[in-house]
Amino acid sequence: MKTCRGNRGGNFEKIIASAVLLTLLAQQVYGQDGLAGINQANQEVRSYFGAGTNLMYAVGALLGLIGAVKVYQKWNNGDPDTGKVAAAWFGSCVFLVIVTTVIQAFFGV
Numbered sequence: 001m002k003t004c005r006g007n008r009g010g011n012f013e014k015i016i017a018s019a020v021l022l023t024l025l026a027q028q029v030y031g032q033d034g035l036a037g038i039n040q041a042n043q044e045v046r047s048y049f050g051a052g053t054n055l056m057y058a059v060g061a062l063l064g065l066i067g068a069v070k071v072y073q074k075w076n077n078g079d080p081d082t083g084k085v086a087a088a089w090f091g092s093c094v095f096l097v098i099v100t101t102v103i104q105a106f107f108g109v
Contacts, residue, residue: 049109053100060096067093 067089074082103109 046107046109049104049107053104056096056100060093063089063096064093 067086071082071086071089074085079085
């Protein structure tokens, strides 16, 4: 028994093959040189570094204020571990500043 399709199956395969070929060619046309993409990404990351540095300084200042309030509360309550808490908060703030400075020096930004 013969089906009504005829030779449409072969045409469908040709259409699919043409679509795949056109898709691959379009991606090849829109692709860019790998080195150009890396350089562009490098420039974009370097352009955001100043804002990131200021953000880290702001976070350090905020942590410093929170730490100062916590140490003040412990000091007023007469807790014996006030010195350890003060050293921990101060150390975290200094760490943020040092990390930012080292990253700037290391990457030459």
